[in-house]
Amino acid sequence: MPVSVKNSQVVYDALKELGVGLISALPETWLVHLIRMADDDPDMILVRLAKEEEGVGVSMGAHLAGVKSAMLMQNHGFLASINGIVSGAQLFRIPLLMLISHRGHMGEADPWQTEGGMLTEHVLEALRIPFDHLDHPDTARHKIGEAQTLAHASDRPTALLLCRDLMWEAA
Numbered sequence: 001m002p003v004s005v006k007n008s009q010v011v012y013d014a015l016k017e018l019g020v021g022l023i024s025a026l027p028e029t030w031l032v033h034l035i036r037m038a039d040d041d042p043d044m045i046l047v048r049l050a051k052e053e054e055g056v057g058v059s060m061g062a063h064l065a066g067v068k069s070a071m072l073m074q075n076h077g078f079l080a081s082i083n084g085i086v087s088g089a090q091l092f093r094i095p096l097l098m099l100i101s102h103r104g105h106m107g108e109a110d111p112w113q114t115e116g117g118m119l120t121e122h123v124l125e126a127l128r129i130p131f132d133h134l135d136h137p138d139t140a141r142h143k144i145g146e147a148q149t150l151a152h153a154s155d156r157p158t159a160l161l162l163c164r165d166l167m168w169e170a171a
Helices: 005-017 029-040 053-064 075-080 082-090 111-126 137-154
Strands: 020-025 045-048 068-074 096-101 131-134 157-162
Touching (some): 005 029, 005 137, 020 053, 029 068, 029 096, 053 068, 053 082, 053 096, 068 075, 075 082, 075 096, 075 111, 082 157, 111 157, 131 137, 137 157
Parallel strands (some): 020 068
């Protein structure tokens, strides 16, 4: 099933409308269009990462420079970023907007995605990181705005889980 260009555009436009000026990411199937859109946009800074945890430091630096940012990652990338999230963003009270491709749930065909997918929500809860599911283009702008507002009001990380119903083309 191909990743939806149309819905990726909705997510990207919402980020831009909310003033996000920097996006960090590693290549990932569900994020391919979002990364391309950021790369093609002369008004967006795209930081290509070697590993997801680097994105925490990039977003922390962007915040200190007055630039709103978003981290794009998949479930396993989030799990690999926990040290930076806890010892960086949470410890120093830095707003961190994370958009996580929510792999490994009903309908997942890739066995390597299932374990991380089943753990992500539990780990977010254990870290007391508020999260919501982005599962429909009609609610994407509103939910991204709410997550960004909460991140900046609380000076803490927030997460949006990019669900299959949003990221895949309709059958």
